[in-house]
Amino acid sequence: MAVVGVIGAGISGLSAAHFLSKLARSNVKKVIVYEASDRVGGWIQTTRFPDGTLFEHGPRTVRPIGIAAQTALRLVEDVGLSMQVLFLTGSHPAAARRMIYAKGQLHYLPSQISDLLKVRPPFSKAMIKYLTKEMVTKRGRLEDESVYDFVSRRFGDELARYAADAMCLGIFAGDSRKLSAKSCFPLLWDKEKDRGSVVRGFLAPTFGAKESESAMHSKLSTVARSGRWFAWSLQEGLETLPRAVETELLSDNFVEIRRNDPVTKLGFLQSGKVEIDSASGRSTVDHVVSSVFAPQLSQMLPPDMAPLAADLRSISAVTVAVLNLQFPGDILQHLPAFGYLVPSVEQSPLLGVIFDSWIFPQHAKSSDEQPITQLTCMLGGAYFDHYFGPLNATTEQRILEAARMCLEQQLNITGTPLRYSLRVHQNCIPQYHVGHAEKLARIKGFIAHNKLEMSLIGSSYGGVSVNDCIHGGKKVAEKLAQFGTASYASYQ
Incomplete structure (x- = not known):
């Protein structure tokens, strides 16, 4: 033993x-x-205030899809937290709508089949044309390549510059020109290697496909699947x-x-x-x-x-500054979405903003029951030193001022927050x-x-x-x- x-x-x-x-x-x-x-x-890390407001300083939502996700839900069930789960379905605005800030404006990313036939800024062509290009592009021969190069080679430079770059920032807070396509997005990489095309790989029939690992099924994962959950969290964070x-x-x-x-x-x-x-x-x-x-x-x-x-x-790993903000009023009423990402081409210290009060309003409360808006800003990542200098030489005020300028420029938010919290997480996200x-x-x-x-x-x-x-x-x-x-x- x-x-x-x-x-x-x-x-x-x-x-x-x-x-x-x-x-x-x-x-x-x-x-x-x-x-x-x-x-x-x-x-x-979660902070809970006396009025019930929650600030998440790290992860805030968890996806319910896949074998690993079933294991996580089994853990939640094992420790008696099933009744505390909050969830979003795929039809919720915060789930169905993602945005990027590009060329000086916020843009909704394509989210439904009909969008494939439309030209949606910041892209100059309809999405179907990028997908068609991918289907006729020859299989790559490299053992590995950057996410940027992989997407650019298969779909075109515009998708690499805006979509892939933003995705790398959202998941890894990393530089798409350095991150490995093989390790960061193995599903896409394997589709090309196995089928010769990412798109054809996803369109191919999968009858009889077997999972390579055993899943840990639970009642909660069954509920998540039948209810078409998009993401979940917990009532107390x-x-x-x-x-x-x-x-x-x-x-x-x-x-x-x-x-x-x-x-x-x-x-x-x-x-x-x-x-x-x-x-x-x-x-x-x-x-x-x-x-x-x-x-x-x-x-x-x-x-x-x-x-x-x-x-x-x-x-290696990157350092991310996480700034939680709470403002009076419903200042994001016109933007029902999960939030937005800022591709590195925009030269912004802000990686992205999460609209917490749209995702789980249960976590965004005020003591006087008046409408409030809660946001989380992510700053720095792979570009932390470029915008803020070495961690031991920067200041909280410098980070706060950078966030203030970005929110004013990108969301037209100029008011004073009711409360805020800034945490700088050193080496928090490893880079593949x-x-x-x-x-x-x-x-x-x-x-x-x-x-x-x-x-x-x-x-x-x-x-x-x-x-x-x-x-x-x-x-x-x-x-x-x-x-x-x-x-x-x-x-x-």
Whole structure:
């Protein structure tokens, strides 16, 4: 019976501990979670004000589609939060309408079949023409390429400049000219490789197609599917989820959570066991699961693992300033939408704005019951240093002034907010640059070749969404449940 150490109590690490407690009790007798800070949840952070207003400082909505999404909904159900779920259906204006700010104006992106035949600014042609071009473009020969180059080659430069670039900012806060198409959008990449065309790949019949992984079905995922949910959150904010997972884990002696206990060093013994040095002392475990940012893990490794440490260290991340704002009045009544993104060609420090009071008005309240508008601005990302300079040299006032100017120019908002909150999240979103897949192959190969009892999960490797992080925790628990420790290749 093994003891497993989990480094990091963000949603990835907590999910690993949760699913180990559900699936691996035949092979694992104890899980120890090491958390450097005094809280769990990582980048999932919610502030609740006395009047009921919620500010989400990190993720705020979760998509319900796909195997990973089913795992996340299973986790919600497991920890007793099903009755606290808020959801949007696909027909809701906030779900059906997305915008970008381009050429000095806000533009709705095509959202229905009839839009394919229309010329919709900022694009100069009807969308059907870009799709037709893609269907007759030859299959690429590169092992990987940037998202910008991939979309430009297959659909044309306009879609790369406005649509793909904006999508990269919205998901990764990253530079589409550096991000890997293969790693960031594997579904699109695989459609081209398998079918010779992204469009033809999506149009091809899929009868009898089998899922490569088992889904964790739950009543909640069935409700989401039948109700055609577009996105979900929780009544008390998303941070309710990691807190509920922690509460559930602490009720079971199977799991120990050590807050304020940063891991400083890992030692891999000839016996196969792993020594973990942390602020509280030294522990020996049979397997270690790291959910922390890859460069953080690199600093814990012994000197003889320099090649592995170098690859981990080369996975970069971007810094994002998150500004939550609340204004008096319904100043977005004329813009029923999820929000908008700002392509990098617009030379704006603002990556995008989320219209929180349109998405979940339950989170946007005022003490006097008067209409209010709630927004969240995302700034910086891959361009943080360009607009604000080094993080240690910039000021809160500089970021606030940049946001104020952008909101005035793009939304004509000039009033004083009722309240605001600014948080600058350093290295919060890992960047899968071109060559990321090959880098991961080297990392996994090193672990397997050296028979290291270590698994890697979290946003540094295979997906940055909440769903991806939760699903990664479930997958490592399944492997430990099936194979136990000392089955190195099975973890890769």
